[in-house]
Amino acid sequence: MPEALSDFGARVVAWQKRHGRHELPWQNTRDPYRVWLSEIMLQQTQVTTVLGYYARFLERFPTVLELAAAPLDEVLTLWAGLGYYSRARNLHACAQAVAALHGGAFPASAAQLQTLPGIGRSTAAAIAAFCFGERVAILDGNVKRVLSRVLAFDGDLASTREEKRLWDRATALLPAREVDRYTQGLMDLGATVCTARKPDCGACPVNDLCAGQHEAERYPIKTRKLKRSRRENWWLWLEHEGRVLLQQRPAPGVWAGLWTLPLFDDEASLRAAAGGPLEPLPRIEHALTHFDWVLHPVRAVLRDAAPALPGTWVPREELASYALPAPLKKLFG
């Protein structure tokens, strides 16, 4: 590595000891179950959001064997509101794989961990470094940002080839020892100092050897911009004798496995299915990765017989035990 960077790992390690985070609930343990659970939750989700979910998961599923034995539906209920529900499906599948293949013990190398559902290269490396001290690099969003700035890495990370090059640089930067603390230090730097906007370069332990510090916000370079579309649907909120009609969403697709109101393409087909006096509710705007979803909830409290629609009539007081997507949780208040 370049002479200027020979000190990089030691600096990050020293900084982590004094200024890093040490009291997060998934730290101070080498239990792969706890580390794995936190890493999956922290994919695409911020620490403050994860804290409550993490505590509830551990309380309900203290071990991977208990998670493996639970029905998927219950896992989804506990996950509801976190988003990216394939993570929950993979979490459950991974727990069952660990229970079946390894007797409830996680495999102890990044290469083996990466074969499990929902565990990619970076997550495998994080678990292996934290739990087994393996000398292997992670490259999550925070670390991509830190390293691309330190290196002034000009490759476009939208390209597989350039991303591979950054992986190689990340591996070359690994210190000889204390890779667990180094890994935590990179994560902490990205979360608290080398932030996406307005990085605090003055507080950075490696600012003097950072090639990108004077144009930090130029990095990481990623050209691919997603094109967003717009969808519009009508949501039928039917109540009958204190029960609400819910339907389970098919997999794959948006909100796979979660429970929602019957969905219609237009108001006319909703009216045809409902058959009764309808109360239109304020529209809900929900942003997903690749489209903006406009939902029109329409409510009907039925006095006579309920229409024959597919789904499950759920007593209002039991709604909390169903896996509901965030906007529906909000709608039911």
Place this chain on the structure above:
DNA sequence: GTCCGGAAGG
């Protein structure tokens, strides 16, 4: 409104 973030499947 705009931005952010890993893995799987095609």
Place this chain on the structure above:
DNA sequence: CCTTCCGGAC
């Protein structure tokens, strides 16, 4: 190589 998956912070 591309697309698919959410919700919250700012």
